[in-house]
Amino acid sequence: NNYSEIELFNQKYPIDSCTNITPRITSKLNKQLHNKRGHPLFLTRQRIQNYFYNNFIKSSGNPLFAVFDNISPIVTPYQNFDSLLFPHDHPGRLATDTYYINSKHLLRSHITAHDEELIKMGFNAFLSVGDVFRRDEIDFSHYPAFHQLDGLRLFSEQELFHGIKDPTGLKLFENGNRTNDKQDKHTVDASKLVEFDLKHVLVGITQKLFGKDIKYRWVDCYFPFTHPSWELEIFYENEWMEVLGCGVLEQAIAINAGAGNKVGWAFGIGLDRLAMIQYHIPDIRLLWSEDRRFLDQFNVDNPETKIVYKPISKYMCRQTDISFWITDSFVSSDFYDLVRSVGGDNIERVALIDIYSDVKTARTSHCYTITFQHMERVISVEEVKEIHNHIALLAEQQLGVQIR
Ligand code: PHE
Numbered sequence: 001n002n003y004s005e006i007e008l009f010n011q012k013y014p015i016d017s018c019t020n021i022t023p024r025i026t027s028k029l030n031k032q033l034h035n036k037r038g039h040p041l042f043l044t045r046q047r048i049q050n051y052f053y054n055n056f057i058k059s060s061g062n063p064l065f066a067v068f069d070n071i072s073p074i075v076t077p078y079q080n081f082d083s084l085l086f087p088h089d090h091p092g093r094l095a096t097d098t099y100y101i102n103s104k105h106l107l108r109s110h111i112t113a114h115d116e117e118l119i120k121m122g123f124n125a126f127l128s129v130g131d132v133f134r135r136d137e138i139d140f141s142h143y144p145a146f147h148q149l150d151g152l153r154l155f156s157e158q159e160l161f162h163g164i165k166d167p168t169g170l171k172l173f174e175n176g177n178r179t180n181d182k183q184d185k186h187t188v189d190a191s192k193l194v195e196f197d198l199k200h201v202l203v204g205i206t207q208k209l210f211g212k213d214i215k216y217r218w219v220d221c222y223f224p225f226t227h228p229s230w231e232l233e234i235f236y237e238n239e240w241m242e243v244l245g246c247g248v249l250e251q252a253i254a255i256n257a258g259a260g261n262k263v264g265w266a267f268g269i270g271l272d273r274l275a276m277i278q279y280h281i282p283d284i285r286l287l288w289s290e291d292r293r294f295l296d297q298f299n300v301d302n303p304e305t306k307i308v309y310k311p312i313s314k315y316m317c318r319q320t321d322i323s324f325w326i327t328d329s330f331v332s333s334d335f336y337d338l339v340r341s342v343g344g345d346n347i348e349r350v351a352l353i354d355i356y357s358d359v360k361t362a363r364t365s366h367c368y369t370i371t372f373q374h375m376e377r378v379i380s381v382e383e384v385k386e387i388h389n390h391i392a393l394l395a396e397q398q399l400g401v402q403i404r
Pocket of ligand 1: 150
């Protein structure tokens, strides 16, 4: 019957005692905001991706880092946890924290879940971007679906020591002890060089995103899949704020994935909060908005464009249409300027919705929709009428158009 299975991406999953996903969360699965052109999350992801494209190019001229942005968020507990050495009693595995489709499948809680398979496929340097899911309360800064960009890089002995004048005697591996600074199989030299490279790359990204003068600090932390591990924090609006987690990849993961002769680093960045800071978006829920008044503000091709989000009004809007015959020298932007100068803060948007050419008279007519809305109050019908008439009058006088 209908209730014994869930269908996701054309695949049916039997419901069992582990199932805890809800329609509200499955409705987010096809949003793919990180792949949506002109979305703040897409722009943020592009800025980071471009940093890698611009700074890491193979001798062939191709990008060093392969990018994966389309891997299904439905993974196994093995991918999300076991392959990354999560202990069996790690709280992340609990159904209170993770969305289980059933006992065999779940919605990834981090994009790191794909690291083992990508290393197995032979990739030594890659970025993976995607939506991730964690059971969480909903408020202005928490949402159960969000987005991450992970990076991973593996080095052979030759690659890691290649900048060193006399690398004789330098080794990647030893049978040593695990300390706060390194894993048992790594030499101090290898671990330190990987750490140095990792931190150099991540400071580079941070400075690209927030400017050269950004204040930052490294904080020791713990992840099951890296050691040593750090969080990078930046000083933003008088507070230290976590930007990313990273560390030296646990060697057991490289070994399991068939890359045991290499050492590597991994990092993971949360994109939602970065996008919110960059564009001054005050509420994470806005990132899921389908309101054109929100999305249109980010509709740019160049991800380096400086954008400051302008809040959208919660008050009712009113719309009017205006049609007129244009002159040969008419340009739409003159009309947009005129509407704004007459209507001021009452104008939310002006859009050209129709162009009509009359063959007999060889004239062209434009039709625009004007959206009236104020940040602090509802605009009355009378006010709208008055502004609209004033716009029509001035358009005829100043732009030479003829109202229809
Ligand atoms: N997966 C970690 C998280 O979700 C981030 C991370 C990725 C940390 C890779 C270290 C290495 O918080």
